[in-house]
Amino acid sequence: MILPRIPEFKACQPVVFLTGFLGVGKTTLLRHLLTVLKESGTRSDVILNDYADASIDCATLEDLADNLEPLGAACACCEGMDYLLELSDKAKESDASILFVELNGTADPVPVLEAFTLLEGKLNLHPRWQVCVIDVRKFGGHRAYEDIERMQLQTASHIYLTHVDEVDSVAEVLKKVRKVNPSAPVVLRDELVAQVKQLIEKSGPRMMNSDAPAADSAKLLAHEDEKHHLTHEFTSCHILLPKEAEESAILRWLGDLPEGVIRAKALMRVRGQDDCRYLYERIGGEIPPKPYRVNFNSSVANSVILIGPDLNPDHLLQITEKYLR
């Protein structure tokens, strides 16, 4: 008779997944968490998933994490799953106290959480939190893509709201949020920081069964859900940009991109400002007033990532060349 192996005590690292629709504020929240943790001497690892190229967002986090791994995949739960698991497995060798995984803005967290649960005994990543970031101005307003937002919220362990000072009634939004996820606590920024610190303090060795079934990526890939296909309707286009440009040209270019571009992130040097680069963005039709200043001499090339359903790369290239030569 073969006896099952007795579960062993293993050192575990907590993992926090950050989810939420395109442009809601996931990276901004992550930057804050990493800054506060670093100030208190806590080391963090980060896996950052974005469409074709996650390195643009990585350039804005470079000095904040111990290990920062870009994961370029439109769907972390499908074609990116094997690499996500490989990167997560590597976290075992790190001295960091926590792993953050930011999923791209249209990712379906369910298959990712399933895989991490199945592989708990191998990855030693526990507890698992999923923070769903919601832009209160836009929740429920993504029309054809509302279901993506709902999928990202349903499984959340924590809900974090952004742009709260820009709406008249956060309570109305909360009512809608509660219909989808009635139980996860809604946390403000400082509360979340405090809870993440507690999570790190409390985590320690835990009984883990190494014989947990190995994840069969073919099975995980077969995850079919009537709504999951929506995440595949988004594509991305990555365009290399010139060495520098006038700010006015960058802003006109962003404003002239077609409506189908739901998210644009451009890492650029502004003419006359040689000491740094900036992350210029567009979220829906909106261009945030202040670009994010990237001080580090990162190796990421000046480039833009454009995300949306049915993008036409040739057309996007033409518009880009018209404004930025």
Ligand SMILES: Nc1nc2c(ncn2[C@@H]2O[C@H](COP(=O)(O)OP(=O)(O)OP(=O)(O)O)[C@@H](O)[C@H]2O)c(=O)[nH]1
């Ligand atoms: N006014 C305001 N702006 C915010 C808030 N949170 C984030 N932002 C801004 O919103 C823009 C998008 O934020 P990101 O953190 O890049 O959003 P994201 O969810 O990581 O975006 P993707 O990774 O592309 O899906 C940035 O310009 C932020 O500075 C907020 O609470 N209030």
